Amino acid sequence: xxxxxxxxxxxxxxxxxxxxxxxxxxxxxxxxxxxxxxxxxxxxxxxxxxxxxxxxxxxxxxxxxxxxxxxxxxxxxxxxxxxxxxxxxxxxxxxxxxxxxxxxxxxxxxxxxxxxxxxxxxxxxxxxxxxxxxxxxxxxxxxxxxxxxxxxxxxxxxxxxxxxxxxxxxxxxxxxxxxxxxxxxxxxxxxxxxxxx
Numbered sequence: 001x002x003x004x005x006x007x008x009x010x011x012x013x014x015x016x017x018x019x020x021x022x023x024x025x026x027x028x029x030x031x032x033x034x035x036x037x038x039x040x041x042x043x044x045x046x047x048x049x050x051x052x053x054x055x056x057x058x059x060x061x062x063x064x065x066x067x068x069x070x071x072x073x074x075x076x077x078x079x080x081x082x083x084x085x086x087x088x089x090x091x092x093x094x095x096x097x098x099x100x101x102x103x104x105x106x107x108x109x110x111x112x113x114x115x116x117x118x119x120x121x122x123x124x125x126x127x128x129x130x131x132x133x134x135x136x137x138x139x140x141x142x143x144x145x146x147x148x149x150x151x152x153x154x155x156x157x158x159x160x161x162x163x164x165x166x167x168x169x170x171x172x173x174x175x176x177x178x179x180x181x182x183x184x185x186x187x188x189x190x191x192x193x194x195x196x197x
Contacts, residue, residue: 023154023157024150024154027150027153027154027157028141028146028150030153031066031067031072031146031149031150031153032064032066032140032141034047034048034051034066034067036072037051037067037071037072040074041074043071043074043076044071044074046128046129047067047071047082047129050082050126050127050128050129050131051067051082051084053126054084054126054131055101056084056086059094059097059098059101060093060094060097061088061089061090061093061094061097062086062087062088062094062097063086063087063088063089064086064087064139064140065084065085065086065087065140066084066085066140066146066149067082067083067084067085068083068084068085068134068145068146068148068149069081069082069083069145069149069177070171070177072149072153073149073152073153073156073164074156074164075156075164075167075168075171075177075180077168077171077172080129081123081129081130081131081132082126082129082130082131082132083132083134083145084131084132084133084134085134085136085140085143085145085146086133086134086135086136087136087137087138087139087140087143088135088136088137089137090137091118091119091120091135091136091137092120094120094133094135095110095120095122095135098110098122098133098135099122102122102124105124105125105126106124106125107123107124107125107130108122108123108124109122109123109124110122110123113134113135113136116136116138118137119134119135119136119137120133120135121133121134121135122135148178152177152181155181155185159184159185159188162188163184163185163188166184166187166188167180167181167184170183170184
């Protein structure tokens with residue numbers, strides 16, 4: 001997963017100004033702690049079990065990690081993967097540790113991140129999910145994928161289940177997550193209310 005090129009810093013800044021810094025802080029706190037998955041829907045609980053089995057806290061060089069993508073937002077489809085963001089002082093060390101631990105898994109691959117110098121990606125198929133790791137030196141809260149996750153989470157909290165179902169439907173029709181959010185947002189808001197995210 002290459003990270004989006006849109007300005008997540010601007011989107012997060014707008015979210016902070018309009019929703020309040022505490023809303024952003026609360027969203028970050030929830031999304032950094034995967035305990036919410038254990039009490040969630042069946043896909044959330046399955047993701048929690050998969051994350052537990054990966055033993056991410058025992059992988060050499062991992063400073064912090066977070067689950068990103070569609071599963072935390074509950075807009076995932078049956079074929080959705082688990083996107084795991086990792087912050088590490090030396091991404092190559094984590095890449096090597098992941099390779100040592102998971103190279104035997106189906107569809108194992110590793111490659112340099114296409115847009116982040118020094119960053120690495122690792123993926124493989126677990127029993128339930130395709131798992132993709134994105135290993136950066138950047139702190140999780142500052143990674144674009146996490147900043148987008150926070151903004152999308154806030155939008156879902158504000159707009160509710162109809163908005164969420166619209167995004168899921170758009171994704172099922174073939175749209176990627178961010179275009180689905182944009183289309184759902186435009187279709188559910190007036191130009192005036194869009195200014196207030």
